[in-house]
Amino acid sequence: MHITSFSADGFRNLKGVQFQPDPHFNLITGDNAQGKTNLLDAIWLMTGCRNFHGAKERHYLGFDAPFFRCEMGFHDGRREQKIIYTLERGQKNQRKITVNGVETNKTGNLFETFHCVAFSPSDVEIVSGSPDKRRSYMDLCACQLHPSDMQYVSRASLLLAQRNASIQSANKGRIRRQDVTIWDEQLAKVGAHIACMRSAYVRNLTPLCEALYGVMTGGAETLGISYRSSVYGSESLPERPTRVLVERYQKMLTEHLSEDLKAGYTMRGIQRDDLLLTIGGNSVQIYGSQGQRKSTAIVLRLAQAYLYNQKHRRSPVVLLDDVMGELDERRQKLIYNMVADMQVFVTLCHPSSLCLEQQGKVFQMEQGVLSEQAENC
Incomplete structure (x- = not known):
């Protein structure tokens, strides 16, 4: 292209x-x-x-x-x-x-x-910034490989906002507590899909980034990457969600409804996921130098471009x-x-x-x- x-x-x-x-x-x-x-x-x-x-x-x-x-x-x-x-x-x-x-x-x-794949000085925020920066990175990259998945990302934001609004209404006595759960089945289906989408992308991303970082540092340092789901932990997920995964997501929402009502928002789900980045086993976000963070950000963008080219057979x-x-x-x-x-x-x-x-x-x-x-x- x-x-x-x-x-x-x-x-x-x-x-x-x-x-x-x-x-x-x-x-x-x-x-x-x-x-x-x-x-x-x-x-x-x-x-x-x-x-x-x-x-x-x-x-x-x-x-x-x-x-x-x-x-x-x-x-x-x-x-x-x-x-x-x-x-x-x-x-x-x-x-x-x-x-x-x-x-x-x-x-x-x-x-x-x-x-496009864009590199900018602000990319270091993917590494050193809050988890939402890394979630956005995963979602953009994964959806570039499968553009139809963008509908799930958009749908998840809407459903989460609606569930949180219902939680607020329940706390004010405008609706019944159980009425909050009307969103759970839809949110579970979309959430499980996004978790699988992210897991599959990171599975392809990890060996490529590790190799690139090794070249960039002359083999002096080792980069580690893993996807951490707030629902499924660190387990490797299939590319598309199974019925069991959707049911686990929905069960999680139901079991933690009391906590959500107390907090005033949905505390668990894809909106709490993170991409864990380590060098020598230590968090790059917490312990990495500015140079290490910048190198990690560059490697993430290079891998994004490479995986797109590999998937679509066009750059x-x-x-x-x-x-x-x-x-x-x-x-x-x-x-x-x-x-x-x-x-x-x-x-x-x-x-x-x-x-x-x-x-x-x-x-x-x-x-x-x-x-x-x-x-x-």
């Missing part, structure tokens, strides 16, 4: 950006706060996923811009496709999305059409936002070797910080305007 053309206007500070990227390597240079990251955000927008820097859709509108428009042509390995994404400023911030000329205002439809587009300049030659080389057959976009303030020469295109970003440089990488 690779982008053949891209344009953006009114997206944050981007002004009339139009370019045809190299199918392999693209370097975007420029000083800080010129729009390099905004360009990668605009590309990421086409995946239909939440912004990898945490921004909301309405924040994409440039200052005083009446609308933004992003248009992308890309080849998915089989055919050429086009996505147009516009958002008009207004009371409801009117969004319009078309895929190959067919209008669809559901961003979820983009998720099944175009995929995702890779976005490297301000991460290469701080890496030594060993780590840069590992990244380039892993993404050698993929289309890559790299943002850097100083091209001299690249340790390895790459064949491709160089672009300069200045005050939201992109220009192609005459020299190649």
Whole structure:
């Protein structure tokens, strides 16, 4: 999969950006706060996923811009496709999305059409941050392999919110205590599915990450990865839930209803799961150095790209936002070797910080305007 053309206007500070990227390597240079990251955000927008820097859709509108428009042509390995994404400023911030000329205002439809893997400095939060960061990582990666599973992730959030609202209502005497359990069967089915989905992904992820981390550290350190379910513990789960697993999930909800009512929310379930990361048996989150956390985050993203390529027999587009300049030659080389057959976009303030020469295109970003440089990488 690779982008053949891209344009953006009114997206944050981007002004009339139009370019045809190299199918392999693209370097975007420029000083800080010129729009390099905004360009990668605009590309990421086409995946239909939440912004990898945490921004909301309405924040994409440039200052005083009446609308933004992003248009992308890309080849998915089989055919050429086009996505147009516009958002008009207004009371409801009117969004319009078309895929190959067919209008669809559901961003979820983009998720099944175009995929990226994005590296950014904030990725270290997957390792050092709260468990919800790691749950989001597992869910995104697993759903990239099986896009239809995204419906279960969305459904789980809705069902959990409804059950928690029922708990609050029961505590206020508005409904009976047993009425809370009307959500348990549905939540158990969806929750068991997501637990199996996560377990299967981590099972494929673990040996790959362990090998990559060994290469990155020259064999000096060993990375350990495991999925911990609050319902099923550390047991290995099948790719799809069995009736017994669903029943165990529902039984757990029923048995802990009193505790949930006392707490005011659902205390156990997939919303309490975690991805455990260790080096030498010690938690990277608690005991890891900044360098170890950063290396672990890079390995997790590299594995994400590799597993996607392996599953779909086509590569995702890779976005490297301000991460290469701080890496030594060993780590840069590992990244380039892993993404050698993929289309890559790299943002850097100083091209001299690249340790390895790459064949491709160089672009300069200045005050939201992109220009192609005459020299190649």
